[in-house]
Amino acid sequence: xxxxxxxxxxxxxxxxxxxxxxxxxxxxxxxxxxxxxxxxxxxxxxxxxxxxxxxxxxxxxxxxxxxxxxxxxxxxxxxxxxxxxxxxxxxxxxxxxxxxxxxxxxxxxxxxxxxxxxxxxxxxxxxxxxxxxxxxxxxxxxxxxxxxxxxxxxxxxxxxxxxxxx
Amino acid sequence: xxxxxxxxxxxxxxxxxxxxxxxxxxxxxxxxxxxxxxxxxxxxxxxxxxxxxxxxxxxxxxxxxxxxxxxxxxxxxxxxxxxxxxxxxxxxxxxxxxxxxxxxxxxxxxxxxxxxxxxxxxxxxxxxxxxxxxxxxxxxxxxxxxxxxxxxxxxxxxxxxxxxxxxxxxxxxxxxxxxxxxxxxxxxxxxxxxxxxxxxxxxxxxxxxxxxxxxxxxxxxxxxxxxxxxxxxxxxxxxxxxxxxxxxxxxxxxxxxxxxxxxxxxxxxxxxxxxxxxxxxxxxxxxxxxxxxxxxxxxxxxxxxxxxxxxxxxxxxxxxxx
Numbered sequence: 046x047x048x049x050x051x052x053x054x055x056x057x058x059x060x061x062x063x064x065x066x067x068x069x070x071x072x073x074x075x076x077x078x079x080x081x082x083x084x085x086x087x088x089x090x091x092x093x094x095x096x097x098x099x100x101x102x103x104x105x106x107x108x109x110x111x112x113x114x115x116x117x118x119x120x121x122x123x124x125x126x127x128x129x130x131x132x133x134x135x136x137x138x139x140x141x142x143x144x145x146x147x148x149x150x151x152x153x154x155x156x157x158x159x160x161x162x163x164x165x166x167x168x169x170x171x172x173x174x175x176x177x178x179x180x181x182x183x184x185x186x187x188x189x190x191x192x193x194x195x196x197x198x199x200x201x202x203x204x205x206x207x208x209x210x211x
Numbered sequence: 212x213x214x215x216x217x218x219x220x221x222x223x224x225x226x227x228x229x230x231x232x233x234x235x236x237x238x239x240x241x242x243x244x245x246x247x248x249x250x251x252x253x254x255x256x257x258x259x260x261x262x263x264x265x266x267x268x269x270x271x272x273x274x275x276x277x278x279x280x281x282x283x284x285x286x287x288x289x290x291x292x293x294x295x296x297x298x299x300x301x302x303x304x305x306x307x308x309x310x311x312x313x314x315x316x317x318x319x320x321x322x323x324x325x326x327x328x329x330x331x332x333x334x335x336x337x338x339x340x341x342x343x344x345x346x347x348x349x350x351x352x353x354x355x356x357x358x359x360x361x362x363x364x365x366x367x368x369x370x371x372x373x374x375x376x377x378x379x380x381x382x383x384x385x386x387x388x389x390x391x392x393x394x395x396x397x398x399x400x401x402x403x404x405x406x407x408x409x410x411x412x413x414x415x416x417x418x419x420x421x422x423x424x425x426x427x428x429x430x431x432x433x434x435x436x437x438x439x440x441x442x443x444x445x446x447x448x449x450x451x452x453x454x455x456x457x458x459x460x461x462x463x464x465x466x467x468x469x470x471x472x473x474x475x476x477x478x479x480x481x482x483x484x485x486x487x488x489x490x491x492x493x494x495x496x497x498x499x500x501x502x503x504x505x506x507x508x509x510x511x512x513x514x515x516x517x518x519x520x521x522x523x524x525x526x527x528x529x530x531x532x533x
Contacts, residue, residue: 074303074306078318081318
């Protein structure tokens with residue numbers, strides 16, 4: 046034992062040294078470093094969770110966006126369809142109105158023509174009657190009372206008119 | 212990019228290196244004991260010669276504090292403690308979540324050791340054993356690497372004792388002092404036994420004093436079952452013998468722990484001194500590398516075996532309980 050150099054006081058001193066080192070390292074190295082490991086792994090876990098959350102939120106928002114977009118496009122298409130239908134209706138209505146208007150215009154024009162023709166015929170009658178009177182006066186050289194004359198002629202014309210109508 | 216030269220150096224640099232190495236080689240051959248034996252004395256200056264190492268097992272006493280002798284190995288172990296504690300303090304007094312380079316180094320080492328502990332002993336026990344295992348590991352590895360620092364062994368101290376002057380190295384690797392390795396072995400032993408007792412209570416000692424089978428055998432014999440009684444007694448004697456062996460084995464761990472570390476480290480130191488003596492400068496260089504490796508391996512063995520024994524002491528009772 047002496048040859049190896051074992052002696053009690055040095056042995057105890059080395060035991061104490063070890064315990065001192067253990068204490069120092071425990072407080073200066075193991076405790077803070079292990080706490081740091083735990084803290085860091087906690088932090089990493091937190092941030093991973095957060096990232097997951099953010100990703101979920103983003104997916105959610107995207108989904109929402111897509112839905113809104115879909116709804117908007119559907120609405121837009123509906124609006125277009127409605128507008129087209131309204132346009133068609135308006136066109137049809139306008140066409141019909143135009144047809145009706147054209148019809149009335151035509152009728153009016155016809156009536157006008159009729160009326161003008163009638164008027165012209167009436168005037169012609171008048172003229173013709175006057176001419177006939179003048180001619181008859183000339184022929185018979187006898188002046189009938191103008192009123193009687195006219196009645197006579199009208200009667201003739203009436204008859205001829207009836208005849209003609211037939 | 213095409214590089215001229217060889218081995219990553221340009222030719223002039225390479226040639227210079229080769230010349231320097233050869234010159235050192237020649238000088239070391241001529242000044243070393245090996246060269247002197249082969250070629251003979253060529254009259255190189257005193258500076259280059261290295262004295263023959265004289266092997267001394269006990270650590271040298273440097274001075275006394277009261278009645279307490281401070282040896283050079285104790286001094287070296289205190290330096291190791293100061294270095295380790297200062298390094299730990301320097302890192303952790305401003306510890307950050309995002310580590311600095313120094314903090315990274317410490318964290319890498321501790322995380323590696325922590326994983327080692329957890330791998331061997333499991334999550335819960337690994338964390339519990341970690342501080343003591345790591346302290347053992349760091350203490351041993353720093354002691355052995357510290358003694359490889361150039362100049363470590365060459366600082367001398369002159370002691371005048373009984374009219375004789377002794378020139379002693381001021382520092383000597385703590386691993387080469389049997390008191391240190393014995394202290395570590397005792398701590399490892401106490402740690403393991405403490406864990407065993409704490410886990411198993413008094414039942415822990417039944418591992419060493421195992422009379423249950425013997426008692427059963429005696430009981431059966433008394434009840435008249437002669438055959439099974441004698442069989443039980445026979446098995447009981449074997450159990451008791453195994454228990455005694457177990458106890459001796461546990462004690463021998465201290466011895467093997469002590470002498471494994473002591474022998475390896477002292478042997479390594481003597482090896483380097485011998486190489487320096489035989490052929491200074493050049494021949495010792497590979498052995499320095501070897502000794503760094505040996506220091507790390509011995510530290511790992513000491514810590515690892517303590518860890519394994521501790522795990523065995525703890526899990527043995529878990530098996531028995533279940």
